[in-house]
Amino acid sequence: MESEVSSPTSREIAEAVLQDGEQRSRLVAYARSRFGIDSDDAQDLLQETALELLRHRTIVRSPRGFTFKVFHTRCCRFLQARQANRRVFSSTQEPVETACDTSALETADRKLELREVLETISSSCRKILLAYYVEGRSLRETAQTMALAHSGVWNTINRCLRRLRACLE
Amino acid sequence: MSGMRSPRHLDDFTLLRYAAADLDAAERGAVDEHLDGCSRCNTVLESLAKLDEEMRILAKSRSATDGLDAADPFARRPEAAPRPAARPAREAESLAVAALEASEKGVFESGRILAAAKTSPSELKAFLSGLPLSDLSTRFALLYSMQETGLEIAESPVRALSLALSALDRLEAEDPASSPTLAERILPLPTLTAQAHLLAAQGRNWTGELDRAKRHFEKAYEFFGDSTGDEISLAIVELHEAQRRAFAGDPRPGLSLAGRARATFAETGLEDYEARARVVEGICLTKLDRGEEALEAFRSSLPVFQKHRLWSNYVGAINALGSCLMLLGRLDEARREYARVLRTVSRDRHAAWVGYIRNGLALVLFQARSYREAALAFLQASRLFRDLGNIANALIASLYEIECWALCGQFGRAAQRFEIFRTEVARHDALDPAIVRQLEAALSGRDPNLEEVALLTESAGRMLRDCLERKSG
Numbered sequence: 001m002e003s004e005v006s007s008p009t010s011r012e013i014a015e016a017v018l019q020d021g022e023q024r025s026r027l028v029a030y031a032r033s034r035f036g037i038d039s040d041d042a043q044d045l046l047q048e049t050a051l052e053l054l055r056h057r058t059i060v061r062s063p064r065g066f067t068f069k070v071f072h073t074r075c076c077r078f079l080q081a082r083q084a085n086r087r088v089f090s091s092t093q094e095p096v097e098t099a100c101d102t103s104a105l106e107t108a109d110r111k112l113e114l115r116e117v118l119e120t121i122s123s124s125c126r127k128i129l130l131a132y133y134v135e136g137r138s139l140r141e142t143a144q145t146m147a148l149a150h151s152g153v154w155n156t157i158n159r160c161l162r163r164l165r166a167c168l169e
Numbered sequence: 170m171s172g173m174r175s176p177r178h179l180d181d182f183t184l185l186r187y188a189a190a191d192l193d194a195a196e197r198g199a200v201d202e203h204l205d206g207c208s209r210c211n212t213v214l215e216s217l218a219k220l221d222e223e224m225r226i227l228a229k230s231r232s233a234t235d236g237l238d239a240a241d242p243f244a245r246r247p248e249a250a251p252r253p254a255a256r257p258a259r260e261a262e263s264l265a266v267a268a269l270e271a272s273e274k275g276v277f278e279s280g281r282i283l284a285a286a287k288t289s290p291s292e293l294k295a296f297l298s299g300l301p302l303s304d305l306s307t308r309f310a311l312l313y314s315m316q317e318t319g320l321e322i323a324e325s326p327v328r329a330l331s332l333a334l335s336a337l338d339r340l341e342a343e344d345p346a347s348s349p350t351l352a353e354r355i356l357p358l359p360t361l362t363a364q365a366h367l368l369a370a371q372g373r374n375w376t377g378e379l380d381r382a383k384r385h386f387e388k389a390y391e392f393f394g395d396s397t398g399d400e401i402s403l404a405i406v407e408l409h410e411a412q413r414r415a416f417a418g419d420p421r422p423g424l425s426l427a428g429r430a431r432a433t434f435a436e437t438g439l440e441d442y443e444a445r446a447r448v449v450e451g452i453c454l455t456k457l458d459r460g461e462e463a464l465e466a467f468r469s470s471l472p473v474f475q476k477h478r479l480w481s482n483y484v485g486a487i488n489a490l491g492s493c494l495m496l497l498g499r500l501d502e503a504r505r506e507y508a509r510v511l512r513t514v515s516r517d518r519h520a521a522w523v524g525y526i527r528n529g530l531a532l533v534l535f536q537a538r539s540y541r542e543a544a545l546a547f548l549q550a551s552r553l554f555r556d557l558g559n560i561a562n563a564l565i566a567s568l569y570e571i572e573c574w575a576l577c578g579q580f581g582r583a584a585q586r587f588e589i590f591r592t593e594v595a596r597h598d599a600l601d602p603a604i605v606r607q608l609e610a611a612l613s614g615r616d617p618n619l620e621e622v623a624l625l626t627e628s629a630g631r632m633l634r635d636c637l638e639r640k641s642g
Binding site: 010013014017018034035047050051052054055056057058059060061062065066068069070072073076079114118129130132133134137138139140143154157158161162164165 | 180181182185186188189190191192213216217218219220222223224225227228262264265266268269272273276309312313316317320355356360397399400401402428432435436437438439441442477
């Protein structure tokens with residue numbers, strides 16, 4: 001019953017909080033390519049992530065892993081807030097418009113359509129998506145427990161995903 | 170990567186897993202390599218990333234209201250407050266450096282607060298009143314000491330409650346800064362207030378004051394939401410509130426809250442908290458008569474607690490699993506589970522936890538009315554606790570052992586064990602002599618009053634714990 005995990009050292013925490021230029025650039029590039037978030041906003045989200053790491057250092061086991069995951073989550077929330085046409089920054093500066101932005105009405109319509117399509121896709125695909133997004137299970141593990149190695153089921157999942165993304169295009 | 174079937178392009182499921190950060194490092198590397206030279210897959214990825222975002226929004230709205238009344242203070246997770254405008258890179262870097270330095274000092278200083286928490290309540294108050302909360306490192310120290318105390322609350326819920334209430338008094342006395350300071354930007358006072366309410370609520374949960382715990386949980390949720398809005402803090406409040414609701418006989422919303430918390434822990438990679446949420450889900454499911462799902466939840470948490478050496482949580486999950494099996498009428502399976510765990514946990518290295526596991530087994534056997542076996546398990550637990558100097562638990566296990574011998578009709582043995590118990594209690598001055606005499610009277614004669622014995626065992630157990638906890642400070 002020996003542990004495979006130990007608490008992070010001060011050095012590991014410091015590396016994750018301060019981040020060298022290369023790590024920082026990589027995360028900023030990730031935010032830009034995945035979410036369309038510009039560099040200033042990404043830097044700010046990184047800083048908020050670092051502060052969150054310090055506020056939770058008593059429970060964090062892998063500072064770098066935590067930083068990536070929380071940064072990713074913060075990017076998602078940032079995008080959601082922007083998509084919902086909310087003011088994220090308290091300054092008077094308007095956020096830069098990107099291809100991701102849509103009006104509130106379009107967003108609502110699209111969500112409704114997505115909900116409707118979700119009701120019609122195969123049950124195995126729906127189960128995997130619900131297990132991941134609602135229950136927080138891993139996509140891979142859920143897929144493995146459902147014996148997705150079977151190519152017929154595999155093709156069905158991919159077909160369903162194509163239908164779902166089609167309603168967002 | 171089983172999904173990457175096409176030699177030319179990546180399939181949608183693989184790309185969705187990439188977008189959802191669900192790939193391991195090797196898989197991610199292979200996908201990165203492919204994406205470097207494939208514009209078609211990049212286009213599909215962009216579309217799947219949008220799908221990922223929309224699914225998260227849908228899931229959040231779904232999980233936010235499932236099973237919770239719209240008027241429930243926990244119906245929706247508070248949204249993060251608007252952030253200040255992005256600052257120049259140099260300023261941001263100096264903020265991070267200041268925060269890191271203060272955090273390092275805070276780790277060191279939190280030891281002093283934890284030591285003060287072991288003194289009397291008045292000494293603790295005096296100590297806290299001298300803390301300069303305008304200083305960022307002091308704020309971190311207070312935060313970490315409360316977080317640490319919460320993690321080890323099983324050791325002394327009363328002490329945790331005392332620290333939380335004293336911290337709340339101290340925070341109330343602090344004047345809020347008229348203009349935003351660096352300390353307020355990094356670790357706002359309302360976040361400390363939220364943490365103190367959370368700790369107070371955890372303490373009340375342990376002492377069974379569920380109504381009073383409720384108010385503290387609501388305050389913690391509100392203050393965390395209004396200050397940093399960190400989703401992890403909010404999820405931790407939801408986790409403990411879910412447990413409170415299960416204990417308070419309201420498991421359906423408890424299950425929803427635990428599920429919501431678990432999704433956040435999974436998203437942020439806090440697998441030990443994810444396992445804790447699984448246990449709370451299991452407790453709620455047990456109370457909803459969904460025993461099979463509860464068993465799955467408890468079993469899935471065990472390897473995580475074992476991996477992180479979280480023995481308190483491990484024992485809690487094992488005992489919940491044993492109780493659930495007992496409720497399902499699968500006593501033999503419960504025995505096998507305990508036997509397997511007792512083979513796994515080393516008695517030499519983890520004697521204290523072996524004591525708790527044996528005690529859990531004894532309680533399951535007791536509830537199943539296998540009194541003779543329960544008496545033997547309580548006896549073993551009692552010896553283990555006594556050898557480790559855990560006198561309160563040793564004496565409480567002895568009390569139950571005596572009741573078990575009486576319940577299975579071995580009154581002579583019950584009387585013999587009671588004599589030993591009486592000697593030990595007197596030696597430690599751990600129990601009011603009046604209740605000892607009442608117990609003796611209930612156990613005496615040819616036809617002992619078993620109902621009276623049961624009632625006295627319960628109240629004597631509570632008194633023992635209170636008395637010895639007071640003595641140990």
